[in-house]
Amino acid sequence: MATVQQLHSTLQQHLTIPIHQGEYWYGGCVMDGPVYPFTQGSDYQLDMIHLNTPNQVAPAFISTAGRALWSAQPFNLQVKGNDLEIAGRSTLYLDESGHNLKDAQQTLARQTFTLGKMPPAEFFKLAQWNDWIELMYKQNQADVLKYAHGIVDHGFAPGIIMIDDLWAEYYGRWEFSIRKFPDAKGMVQELHDMGFKVMVWTCPFVTPDTPEYHDLRDQHMLIEKADGTPVIREWWNGYGALLDLSNPKTYAWYKHALTKLQTETGVDGFKFDAGDAKFYDDDDRSVMQLSKTEQTQLWGEFGLEFPYNEYRVNFKNQGAPLVNRLQDKSFEWGVNGLSELIPDTLTQGLLGYYYNCPDMIGGGEYTSFLGKKGHLDQELIVRSAQCAALMAMMQFSVAPWRVLDKEHLDLCIQAAKLHHDYADYIIALAQNAAKTGEPITRPMAYEYPETPLAFAKTQFMLGAKLLVAPVLEKGAAHKTIYFPAGKWQSIHDTHDVVTGGGEKDVPVDLSTLPAYQKID
Template identity: 80%
Template sequence: MSKLKELRSTLTDTVTLPIQEGEYWYGGCVMDGPVYPFTRGADYRLDMINLNSPNQVAPSFLSTHGRAIWSNEPFSLRVVGDNMEIITRSPLFVDDSGKNLKDAQQTLAKHVFALGKMPPAEFFRMAQWNDWIELLYKQNQADVLKYAHGIVDHGFPAGIIMIDDLWAEYYGRWAFSVRKFPDAPAMVKELHNLGFKVMVWVCPFITPDTPEFHYLRDHHMLTENSSGAPVIRQWWNGYGALLDLSNPDTRKWLSDALHKVEHDTGVDGFKFDAGDPQFYDDNDVTRMHLTKTEGSQLWGQFGLNFPYNEYRVNFKNQGAPLVNRLQDKSFEWGTGGLSELIPDTLTQGLLGYYYNCPDMIGGGEYLSFLGKKGDLDQELIVRSAQCAALMAMMQFSVAPWRVLDKKHLDLCIAAAKLHTQYADYILALAQNAAKTGEPITRPMVYDYPETPLQFVKTQFMLGDKLLVAPVLEKGATTKTVYFPAGQWQSINDAADVVTGSGEQTVPADLSTLPAYKKID
């Protein structure tokens, strides 16, 4: 029986929720994955009221004791001793009817997630390719085609290809630059013939003093200040005006522009970037008086008009058929790099962002690659590919054939083909997620609550049948894995069957991704 409570903080008192003995909490912020789960005495706080996160965030938390908390509005939470202290501007809902993490997550699915739809199957079936690390801001037809042919010529599956920032002349003129792309329809047709779906990058910013800016300004379709002038906001590519997506005329203008790109060139969809809460302000003047988190939320909702979509930032919109990628990671093994892929990905799944893609293989933070051409850690790229291979999606950017020798290149090709090998299983999990809200990539404790804490960030379950334990440390040739009760057969050697429960150190040379399917 559901035990749903509605709590509120006042102008002087917080909501205080005791953390139970032995209880561990997940939630809120995807980039906080490495510090989840937290428990009594943790040094943890998350302020969603003054939010500044470049990844997915939701006003939801859930615990290993089956408790779930959520709100319709952002709140601020911190751990103080044995309690969570919460400041909230709207009702905080608490459901303590569950017994474990899975129960708590399913409570959120019931009350919060938008169930019923999923992104197109191509996102799950084959590796994705984003040309960002290869081309950066020098997008052009010849090099896009060179990149695409390199993919198939070296034996990789085609999949979805994303043409990143500056394919257009400037922000707001959403049409291929004829200087850079002299025949965009022919290019897209060639990419389709190679087996790719094609997506291009867009953002909610408008370059000032352009015809598009003048039109949007004169029709009050931009975010304004209190004097009625468009706000000009600094972002990573300079300064830009910001679309007011709470205005239906603005939504129609952008939707018409993007559908025209699809119609004129054959492009299949869009990578929706920016939209970070930091680019909005609660004092901005918009048609519907949006807060900064509502600005991010609405940017995410806009993508529902386009089945082929991708987001790095989202607020709420849990369970929606939106592809959510992790924030760009550094080309590193530890903090900020490979070690964060698993805990961040698991947090995405629990919060309802389960149509998720780990960051680009090796990392999408381009500054990590500058000055390292020909001097990249090839082992790190292989282990990054293996880590993503049995997640819901995987995405390459740096061209493996450019930076790897044949040995390491072959291992990356094998990782991409492994993902394709399990495509039907992954797609079935995505279909199940659309119906139930259950994550595709899951923490061990989701189906096996007895899993020791030290294994919850170093291995995961793909569905309830496949245990995956990627190698996350440089030079490692073994991996200590926790096996729940039952029989677990290695996907690499059918004769290798491990009986759980318990931990076991298994061989894991560079050619091996430790992964085991449950056979009883």
């Protein structure tokens, strides 16, 4: 029988948990994926209470020794020598009944995940499209349709398409700008006729000195300062007031605004951006007097009203049918680029954010694309597409046909087709995740605890059957892969069978995405 220790703590009372010899820990903060796992002597600390991360956070850690640590509230954690030192706001739970990483993750799922439902299958079936890199802040009907037609005209299948920021006149008026979209309903219908599902960008900010702002302010439906006036916070698009979604009137107002847009134009869902804890303060006044992390949690919970949703930030809400993407990555091979897609994605999965998207192919950090017309690294875009092809979801933004020559474009089409070829398998894994809490993309150590640590961030398992080892280095002619014991057959060549039990150098060229299925 499992034994769960309840470790009561305050921020003034420190708790110490010894790290076992050879034990490695994952969890906490998705953005810290590249530094996971940590162990004895690691230089790692995480202050969840004051954390300003642009991605998902869960108050939980799990280890390769089968131990699971969690709490209902954020806590601080630091490795000191051979110990974990922890201080929290509420009861900490430590379960030591497991033997390996899978045991620990499944304990966490049983104790903290919301199971039972997954997002619509369309998220997993085909490559998604977001017009952000192409249109940026110049959203308009003509160019949205041009982008959509470019997708199908160049050999890609229509999937979900997202219309990004500035399709409305300002924040808080969630209606298509008539200047930019003279016939929004007709546009959405045309996109539907082409085979697309349509999502649009939204956020919890309200532009000051607008009719919506004045109305919300007068009814005390915005987050306020102690004197009862709305807080005005700086964010990446200037300054804005914040919806108090803990107020039932505000919640109903926002839901009505979005459902009205759906009814009038036919859009299918919403990309929910912002909501970061850094935009809130624990001293803010709200109806339920929520902390900054609880505001982020509530922002995520709101998305459950809309099956077609996407989030960049979340606190808790693990296992819920919410699509969680990675933060905007840079157009880079290394730091904050391609090399971080695997560790970040695996951290998402272990924590329960397994309905995940590894950001836009090539990266969603738009400044990486400014002033580079004709000078983009085409190989990086191909490798980014290949890396995402056998993950839960893949999403394009920069138009491959605009920035790639025929050779590289064909390889991106091939990567998108590969994702579609494995859609039934991926959807089955998503269905399993909804039932059990098991990740879709999994660390090697989840299925094969004996995997050397050197391979923890360069390859992964898609479910229990498929080993995927994307090429992550520019100009690579080979990829060193660890094959667990057994026979592994290449998904590209049935005659290519590897007998596992160690590592092997596999030759690669630009067209190669090393992936193997266990056949015994």
